[in-house]
Amino acid sequence: MLKRIAVADVRVGMHIHEFCGAWMDHPFWKAKFLLETDKDLQRIKSSSINDLWIDVSKGLDVAAGVVSITAEEVAAEAEARLLAAVQSQPVSLAVSMEEELNRAAKLCSRSKSAIISMFGDARMGQALQFEQASELVEEISDSIMRHPNALISLARLKSCDEYTYMHSVAVCALMIALARQLGLNEGQVREAGLSGLLHDIGKMAVPNEVLNKPGKLTDSEFAMVRNHPEAGSRMLLESKQVSALVLDVCLHHHEKIDGSGYPHHLEGEQISLYARMGAVCDVYDAVTSNRPYKQGWDPAESIRKMAEWKGHFDPIVFQAFVKTVGIYPVGSLVRLESGRIGVVMEQQAKSLLTPRVKVFFSAKSGTPIPQEVLDLSKLVGRDKIVGRESAEEWGFRNIDDLWTGF
Incomplete structure (x- = not known):
């Protein structure tokens, strides 16, 4: 226990x-x-x-x-807090999750190539060209408009060696979705997306062997990595091609509400709205992604943990973020009241607690069961999510294959 x-x-x-x-x-x-x-x-x-x-x-x-408090008691308490803070809002979806996943997969591939090219120029000290970046933000924005779950969820799945590049795509998508959730206008949404795409460009000033090091960083290597916001802001300032908003997110996305962040130890209202948004989006994708030195956390578990980090995030921005990705984001492993275990396939507009779930295993018998997609919004009173599960502890592998269909 x-x-x-x-x-x-x-x-x-x-x-x-x-x-x-x-x-x-x-x-x-x-x-x-x-x-x-x-x-x-x-x-x-x-x-x-x-x-x-x-x-x-x-x-x-x-x-x-x-x-002391047990895991079950903490989970119930966290669930109650999140539910009290966020309420679902109807979302108009232009296409199905399955259809947008196919488009999003192609967009992720194109985006990766474009980011590698842009960031490669930055690493070589060449003049930065951001024409592709604006086009990319438009395409990502269109995908989020058609179906917010698809690209956001797919961009989370990345190999360790492509993390730096696909992390930028993922944060761009999250920033766009969060900006819309906060009611920003479309011009501000695009700026938020561009800031997400370029927020980590300063990592091109860090040697690849340090960025991809599988073991613990030395003090000097850690200092190098922590310097990336300032290095990135210098690159963007010298380019003279981005707004002050984009520059600010690059420089301050590691600041924390309680003043314990870096590089300037800003606190509260000293941190801009966009930098506060960037802080949440950056951390969520970072902790849910596989890195050279750690396995990514389950999406739902990540939301639960982030909610416990007192002083880290702006509470209002974090609540809006939970509305954006859900209490049980796509890809989360969950247990139902019936004893079945499944993976979240898609959020529902009606409620954050009733996503579509693909069940595949019985916790009661400890054996696989025929795969079945359940719409929990149609099973109210008959079955529901009662908790999060750990794929590692169950020994499940490749559970993302269950919801991507690839």
């Missing part, structure tokens, strides 16, 4: 399952390990982490009288 406890209550012999907070707020390379030394205990207590998860089946339980 998993329990969340305060760092003050951690003791040697406990099995650490997960730290609560942003992925770089703790001093350990691996999040799951048996706490065996007082030295490591002190490292945890001196970090900025306030809470963490322990697995009592693999190590010591909490001492008598210590307050």
